[in-house]
Amino acid sequence: LGGMAKGSGMIAPHLATLLAFITSDIKIEKGCLKTCLQRAVDKSFDMITVDGDTSTNDMVAVLANGAAGNDEVVSGTPGEALFQEALNHVCIELAKMIVKDGEGATKFLEIRIKGAASQEDARKAAMAVANSNLVKTAFFGEDPNWGRIICALGIMYRRWDRAA
Known part of the structure; x- marks a missing residue:
């Protein structure tokens, strides 16, 4: 697997001005490749933000x-799991590089949510913190303020509560 990506600003939500190209010589069934890519993007490019702005590109x-000469990889096989792991790795590393190269970026933060009721709740919580201007300001000033992080999570919780 090899990959390259370009992006600098407007990196949220869902890729924004990002362009990424990944190549492989694996022989893999088309539907399996599509599913693997979607899973990898969900864990990588769809989880990054620089400025919270979006664009159409x-x-x-x-x-x-298929030049590798391997037996065709299909869904539900050990080959799919191995390819998925490698594709996830490439996409996550490229996504991290995009954030580090973001317009005006001086810090790189990785947010990990533990104990969430679901993966979707964890995703929403992480993005609420990552997109909070107060949290960004605190880290930019090298004064990580737990109150701002908790505030970002609290605002997210109130949005969920109203939606229920």
Whole structure:
């Protein structure tokens, strides 16, 4: 697997001005490749933010030419699991590089949510903290303020509560 990506600003939500191209010589069934890419993007490019702004130009493409000579990888096989792990790794590393290279970026933060009721709740909580201007200000000033993080989570919780 190899990959390259471009992006600098407007990196949220869902890729924004990001362009990424991943190539492989694996022989893999088309539907399996599509599913693997979607899973990898969900864990990587769809979880990054720089400025919280969005645009209309975004894409992640994966190309597989089958030149490796392996038996075709299909869904539900050990080959799919192995390819998925490798694709996840490439996408996560490229996504981190995009954030580190973001317009005006001076810090790189990785947010980990533990104990959430679901993966979706964890995703929402992480993005609430990551997109909070108060949290960004605190880290930019090198004064990580737990109150601002808790505030970002509290605002997110109130939005959920109203929606229920």
